[in-house]
Amino acid sequence: MKKINILVILLLIVFSTNWAYAINTQLQGIYNNFLSSIEKSYSPEVQKEVLTSVGDRVQELLSGNLTEKRKELLTDLDMLNNEALFDLWLQSEISLDEQKTIEASLKNSQSNSKIAYSKLAGEFQGFFTDEWKLEKKTNQYYAYNFDTFRYFESDYWVSNRDLSGSNISRENEYMYINENQRVNFISDYKVHLVANESNVYGLPEKQIFLDELRDDALYPSENMPSTLSEIESLTDSLTAGKAERESIAAIYAWILDNIEYTQLIDITNEQIFSWVEAFKTRSWVCTGYTKLMLYMLNYAGVHDVEVIRGHVIDAQDFPTIGHAWIRIGDRYYDPTFDDPIWALATKTVDEYKFYGLPKDIFYANRFEYGDLPESIEKASIEERYAYIFNRLEALLPKYWEWAKNYLVFKPVLFYQKYSIPQGTDITVDYLSSKIQHYDISEGEYKFQKDGKTMQITAFQYYPLTNENILWVLDSLNYDLIWSYLFKWKLSDGSTEWRLAYDVELR
Numbered sequence: 339m340k341k342i343n344i345l346v347i348l349l350l351i352v353f354s355t356n357w358a359y360a361i362n363t364q365l366q367g368i369y370n371n372f373l374s375s376i377e378k379s380y381s382p383e384v385q386k387e388v389l390t391s392v393g394d395r396v397q398e399l400l401s402g403n404l405t406e407k408r409k410e411l412l413t414d415l416d417m418l419n420n421e422a423l424f425d426l427w428l429q430s431e432i433s434l435d436e437q438k439t440i441e442a443s444l445k446n447s448q449s450n451s452k453i454a455y456s457k458l459a460g461e462f463q464g465f466f467t468d469e470w471k472l473e474k475k476t477n478q479y480y481a482y483n484f485d486t487f488r489y490f491e492s493d494y495w496v497s498n499r500d501l502s503g504s505n506i507s508r509e510n511e512y513m514y515i516n517e518n519q520r521v522n523f524i525s526d527y528k529v530h531l532v533a534n535e536s537n538v539y540g541l542p543e544k545q546i547f548l549d550e551l552r553d554d555a556l557y558p559s560e561n562m563p564s565t566l567s568e569i570e571s572l573t574d575s576l577t578a579g580k581a582e583r584e585s586i587a588a589i590y591a592w593i594l595d596n597i598e599y600t601q602l603i604d605i606t607n608e609q610i611f612s613w614v615e616a617f618k619t620r621s622w623v624c625t626g627y628t629k630l631m632l633y634m635l636n637y638a639g640v641h642d643v644e645v646i647r648g649h650v651i652d653a654q655d656f657p658t659i660g661h662a663w664i665r666i667g668d669r670y671y672d673p674t675f676d677d678p679i680w681a682l683a684t685k686t687v688d689e690y691k692f693y694g695l696p697k698d699i700f701y702a703n704r705f706e707y708g709d710l711p712e713s714i715e716k717a718s719i720e721e722r723y724a725y726i727f728n729r730l731e732a733l734l735p736k737y738w739e740w741a742k743n744y745l746v747f748k749p750v751l752f753y754q755k756y757s758i759p760q761g762t763d764i765t766v767d768y769l770s771s772k773i774q775h776y777d778i779s780e781g782e783y784k785f786q787k788d789g790k791t792m793q794i795t796a797f798q799y800y801p802l803t804n805e806n807i808l809w810v811l812d813s814l815n816y817d818l819i820w821s822y823l824f825k826w827k828l829s830d831g832s833t834e835w836r837l838a839y840d841v842e843l844r
Contacts, residue, residue, distance in 0.1 A: 365411065369418045382430055389423050397641060401581065416639065417540025424544040431470050431545075452495040455521045461508045466524070468517040470545070472552050477535040478563075479548060481555035487514060487522035496521075530555040530562075537566040542641040550629055550645060565617060566633070573637040585638040586666065586694075587687055593631055594677045627673045628662040635666065642667045648706035650675070651722045657715050660707065663692075663700075670700035691745040691815070699737065699746060702729040720761075727753075727760050745815050752816035764811075765804045766835045775823040775835075785824070796842040799824070802835040810837055 376388050396416045400409065464473050471482050488504060490496050501508075504523075512524040532551040541547050551562065576592055577585035617630055628645045635643045644665045649657055664671040672692035687693065692700065703726045705714070714722065730750050734741055741747045753760060756772040776785040783794040800810040802823075814821060814837070824836045 365414055366418060369415065369422075373422055382426060386423065386426055389419055389426065393419050393423070393641070400639075413639065416542075420540050420542050420544060427545050428470070431467050452497055454495050455513070455515075458496070458508075458513065462511055462513045462523075463509065464512045466512055466514040468515070469549065471514075472532070472548055473529075474535070478531055479533045479535070479538070479551070480529050481532045481552035482512070482524075482527050482529050483552075483556055484514075484524050484527040486526050487524045489520055489522045493520060532562050533566055534563045537563050537570070541636045542639065543636070543643065546644065547633065547636050550632060554629070569617060569630070569633055570637045573634045576634075577638040582638075582640055586635065586640065586671075589631060589634045589638065590671065590673060590676075590690070590693065591687075593627060593634075593673050597627055597630070597673075597677070625662050627677070628664050631664055631671070631673055635664075640666060646670075646706060648704055649710050650704045651710075651714055651717075652703050652719070652726055656722075657710070661704070663704075668697065669694045670697060671695075672700075689745075695744065695746070696737075698733055699730070699744060702726050702733070702746065724761060731760070748816040749812075752811070752818075764807055766802050766807060769802075769807065770823060770825075770835070773818060773823055775825055777827065778824050779827045780829045792843045794841065795844055796840070797822075797838045798840045799836040799838040802837045814839060 376385050380388065393416065396412055396419065400412050400416070404412070466472075466482065473480050473482065488506065490500055500506075506523050506525075510525060512527070514522045514524050516522060532555050533548065538544055538547060554562070572592075573589065576588045580588060617626075625645075632643055632645050642665075645662055646665055647660055647662045650661045651657075653659075653661060661674070663675075664673070670692070671694060675692050676690045705711075714725065717725070727750065730747060734747060734750055737744065737747070741751065752758070758764070758772065762768070776787065778785050778794075785792055785794075800806070800813065802810055818837075820839065820841070822838045822841050824838055826834045826836050828834060
């Protein structure tokens, strides 16, 4: 196909040219010629297909072994291509649907003449859609938030008499087409500076990045562009010289190590949803985690990233409070649930429970907004636990070869290993009937195992009760292979069950 030949020619030009790296203007000139050629030859839909092919090929090349100069050159090419895709998206987004035009007289001089909405779009202060509520002025992006608007009966046209009779001014108002394709007129709005062009130029899926920033403008913070610059610098320091997979791991680890889930949630305080506050205070809720991760991933050049919102059905606050997580390509990540309030300070990649999971595994305990079945919403916590368990158990054959690498399967494997029927009320006595336990007296730190006396030199443990046993098992990922169950006789003659880990013996 001709469009594929254009792609090949472009890449050959880039890789056959022995330029030094200060060639931005030359590269941009070549790329602009390329854009002109496809704009003349193809529809916007095919242009998007071609540009997407360019982006995919550039990403493939960037994942290989490259000289530093070629890597920098391809990175620049990726940014130029991202900008072209954004411009193409924006052009299609802010242009009124052709079906909105009608066979109407456009004699604006007559107060009662019908004017197609599409003809008015360029006459007003600006134009918004449900997906685009920003405006670019002198290389700065401003977000608009509005709650009140006016509209007319017709879905297709309006007259000058309608506009003047409603005191709608072309010079002072904005047009807005909502998700139902109804055209509205906006005069009452709030506007916030969210980014400089330098903060967002060349980012992958730039429209998603900007839309999340616009959403953050609902909870305005001081100097968002400056905070974005800080995040970009931090991301560069974490990911410089790393491949995409390593960059994702570095960003995830930084977030878990530096952001703490707040224990004091005031849902009337809208600032709790702001990524800016999460970055500044290092303590916030799931939206702060995920948005910060999205921005850092974009700054690292990672493509196909999205914040998804929904319900986690085994969360303590379900269904009152929703949740947010991250999709990268066909893999899913939940930094909030990998950083629970009670978790140890530092984790390694193999200790992450919700990191890089396939969708069917990841969604065993969650639904996106709009998809939650009423039966699940009304179910008891025990019924929801059973639902999650059954979904994971059904997936186990599909992932049997890798199941031990996915911590979410650990409870299912635990129940199978010890032949525990699902739904069993696990108590300390029940657990002690399933696994070996050892008697120890206070101060002795030794016990009998296989006819030998074992001396404990170091260990950590959880006091085990019927009330906390499931929490303790979850903390240990239901993996007791290196754990010991001790029946500990205290100095006052009473006993305490202790589930010990990191045990050192001699």
